[in-house]
Amino acid sequence: MNVSSFDKVVHRPLAEVDREVRAVLAEAGFGVLTEIDVSATLREKLGVDRLPLRILGACNPSLADQALRLDPASALVLPCNVVLRASDDGATQVSITDPRTLMDAPAFRELAADAASRLQSALERL
Numbered sequence: 281m282n283v284s285s286f287d288k289v290v291h292r293p294l295a296e297v298d299r300e301v302r303a304v305l306a307e308a309g310f311g312v313l314t315e316i317d318v319s320a321t322l323r324e325k326l327g328v329d330r331l332p333l334r335i336l337g338a339c340n341p342s343l344a345d346q347a348l349r350l351d352p353a354s355a356l357v358l359p360c361n362v363v364l365r366a367s368d369d370g371a372t373q374v375s376i377t378d379p380r381t382l383m384d385a386p387a388f389r390e391l392a393a394d395a396a397s398r399l400q401s402a403l404e405r406l
Contacts, residue, residue, distance in 0.1 A: 283378070283381050283382070284380075284381045285375045285376055285377050286376045286396075286399060286403050287373065287374065287375045288373075288404075289367075289371050289372070289373055290371060290374060291371045292370075292372060293370060293372065294332045294364050294365075294366040294372045297364060297406070298364055300406055301336065301362060301364065302336075304402040304403070305362070307405070308398040308399065308401060309340045309343075309398060310339060310340045310398070310399070310402070311338070311340075312337065312338055312339075312362075313337045313338070314335075314336070314337030315335070315336055315337070316334065316335040316337075317334055318334065318335060319331065319333050319334075331367065332364075332366040333364070334364045335364075336362040337359035337360070337362075338359050338360045338361075338362050338376075338399075339358060340395065343394065344359070347383065347391055350388060350391070351385075357379075357383060360395065361376070362374070362375070362376045363375045363376075374403060376400075376402075378399075379395040379396050380392040380393060380396050
């Protein structure tokens, strides 16, 4: 896959890390617009049991507005995905899509770098 990400393993349960992720994202100016509980959906639709996996859709309204002004098609890559994945040992893998990968056109370079910096900084605070 050609999408790069910022990744960190946090040695705490997913539910606890979820709360902390939301807090550090908020400090960086991002709100969580969407949440997909992948594990619950697969259990409900397919009867498949798996370790908890959650996708949060994080958005910084100012950065999103700038991206949409540059190109309305940028809506295809909004919001930024933040993935929380539980492991067998009780830790949680946190991965955040690097927006520079998704918005690599020259017109988006500065904006994507700003978003990437904010997201990476948030992850480091976990």
